Amino acid sequence: MVLGTLAQRAMRRASFLKGYFLGNRGLGAWALALTATVQSGGTFMGFPSLVYSHGWVVAIWISSYMVVPLTAFALIGKRVARFSRRLGAITLPDLLRERFGSPRVGLAASLFILFFLTFNMVAQFKAGALIMKVAWPDTGVFALPRNVPGSLDPAYYLGLGIFAFTVVGYTVIGGFLGAVWTDLLQSLMMFVGVLVLLVFAVSAAGGTEEATRKAVEATGPEYAFAPGYSKDGRLFLPLGLAVSFFLIWSFTGTGQPSSMVRVMASRNTQTMRRSIFLLAFYNFLIYVPLIMICICGRALIPDLPQGKTDEIVPRLALKTTSGVPGGSLIAGLILAAPFGAVMSTVSSYLVVIASGLVRDVYQRFINPVAGERRLRVLSGVVLASVGLIAVLANLRPVDYLQAIIVFSGTGAASTFLMPVVLALYWRRATAAGCMAGMVAGAGTVLLLMIAGWLGPDPLIGQATKFRPYFLLGLDPFPWGLAASLAAGVGVSLATRPPEPARVSDLFER
Amino acid sequence: MGAPSGRPVLERSAREARLALGVWAAAFVYTIVYCAPNAYGRTAESLTFILGFPDWVFWGILAPWSTCVAISAAFAFFTMEDEDLGPDRDDAPPGGGA
Secondary structure: OHHHHHHHHHHHHOOHHHHHHHHHHOEOHHHHHHHOOOOOHHHHHHHHHHHHHHOOOHHHHHHHHHOHHHHHHOOOHHHHHHHHHHHOOOOHHHHHHHHHOOHHHHHHHHHHHHHHHHHHHHHHHHHHHHHHHHHOOOOHHHOOOOOOOOOOOHHHHHHHHHHHHHHHHHHHHHHHHHHHHHHHHHHHHHHHHHHHHHHHHHHHHOOHHHHHHHHHHHOOHHHHOEOOOOOOOOEOOOHHHHHHHHHHHHHHHHHOHHHHHHHHOEOOHHHHHHHHHHHHHHHHHHHHHHHHHHHHHHHHOOOOOHHHHHHHHHHHHHHHHOOOOOHHHHHHHHHHHHHHHHHHHHHHHHHHHHHHHHHHHHHHHHOOOOOHHHHHHHHHHHHHHHHHHHHHHOOOOOOOHHHHHHHHHHHHHHHHHHHHHHHHHOOOOOHHHHHHHHHHHHHHHHHHHHHHHHOOOOOEOOOOOOOOOOHHHOOHHHHHHHHHHHHHHHHHHHOOOOOHHHHHHHHHO | OEOOOOOOHHHHHHHHHHHHHHHHHHHHHHHHHHHHHHHEOOOHHHOOEEOOEEHHHHHHHHHHHHHHHHHHHHHHHHHOEOOOOOOOOOOOOOOOOO
């Protein structure tokens, strides 16, 4: 909240929309590096749950984070930042609309963003509530009844309320900069929290080799190899999915509207170069330790039931620090990591969704002459309303946290990555081609998700009802990207080239 | 690298994008080609450890990841060029900017 208030003061220097939704294009290297890619509730809840459940194979599943700093910033970073300045764009739909001179393209982009990000945000609210629930002190006046059969879980709902109030509060007050600054602070807390937990978990388990041997004894040899251990014998990561996930993590970050907005907000290209360097080290020092921590978690807490594996990091933090002098303080620091990750994701998605509704729908289509005061009030109302909807959607907690996050990420990236790449690098790309690329990418992913939902369980991937149809053993993402590229190029070539006056300044200087 | 080389802006960006894609492709091919025979279909007896990691994790994931960290640093400081992103259209004086 304090950071949100400080951010509000900082953004008063410029026009409301550019300040509130883009931080006046002033992001530095640390802020850009640590907030532009996808550390989220999935990083500290869903991903650890997968390591705990399936073993070392999850190292392959996450391995493409090794190239994310390059794909996130070097692939389209400079072009996005340049186009957004030249076109006066402060959102992704803004950029596409101005690049192609097509309000329809902008509106379609806004609607796709709203659809995919809402899924992800609802899942993130659950993650936030779960961490609060696990961390809630069960002593004295704070004691709450837990897991009451046939009734609401008071700790979960209290956690949901505190989480929603905090994150929506500082985002309403501080807008984009409030979200970014709290992201930055939380990313640093995540870093410290993970490294502290690594020390506690590895020493408690007697090292990762010993932890692996114990886990293998409790499960089976598959825990140390690919395609991974599963209680029911399913293949968690056959080679086709390993290929798919290398594509997924390296390009979904690049194709996320929230990531593109942060690149638009970067101060200059020097900022991007430094961000590549910082993010390379940060990813390595977050993900490799998290895998080690959760392998140790399997040895230290071997019997978490199926529905509780999302809670391995907070439970491990509490277990390994109990009895240590100052243990609750250390546990609090560690727990701040997953809580920070969830808060930072939610705040950035809130800003993107609110900017889509206020800038791309209200200001463009309903009231183009709306004054600054009205836009300010409306932005706050939209943010609070979206938060309220996410809370209501979580009154009955959503299942399949990581599966929803993967779906939302791949869906959004399949929709936007190829059309944006074509818009930035190919002057022949047309509005119809961009629209076709978005529809084909989103449509392919959605069709394969529906086919998977309705079809029989192929016994690969995560054990979840929220699963896609794995065409030729691959995740929908590669198919979505291929369809989007083919449609974008094909339809652009089949339609009239853009007016030279519209594109010459963007491509010739 | 920092200072621009004088090439057109689009060409510079496209070259850097191609290099990034090249690194991505090399990491992808190495990781998958190494892990396919070394991580899949193994028996418990064949399990060995390097610095606490299963052998295939060390050579198939940690080694390329460390290399990519080094390449990313080199890319950031010696390959990627700085450029003027231009004025913000809304801030540009009348007649200036795009």
